[in-house]
Amino acid sequence: MWVAGPTLHSSRHIAAKPSQELLSRAREALTRIMGQDSEPKELWEESEFETWESSIKALESAITA
Numbered sequence: 001m002w003v004a005g006p007t008l009h010s011s012r013h014i015a016a017k018p019s020q021e022l023l024s025r026a027r028e029a030l031t032r033i034m035g036q037d038s039e040p041k042e043l044w045e046e047s048e049f050e051t052w053e054s055s056i057k058a059l060e061s062a063i064t065a
Contacts, residue, residue, distance in 0.1 A: 018063075026063050030056055 018026075033040050034056060044052040 023063050027060070030060055030063075 032038065034053075035041070
């Protein structure tokens with residue numbers, strides 16, 4: 001059974017603001033996955049790294065805005 005709900009393209013948006021702690025943890029996670037010893041980074045370097053890196057940078061921008 002399919003349950004419809006709000007999507008990213010929905011006209012209804014939830015206006016919740018994440019806590020500073022959550023934003024800090026998100027920044028730390030992004031820093032870790034972009035670090036030298038990151039397995040996800042190593043895996044992406046074998047394929048479409050620029051696309052992945054661009055997505056990570058967009059996330060970083062979104063959580064620091």
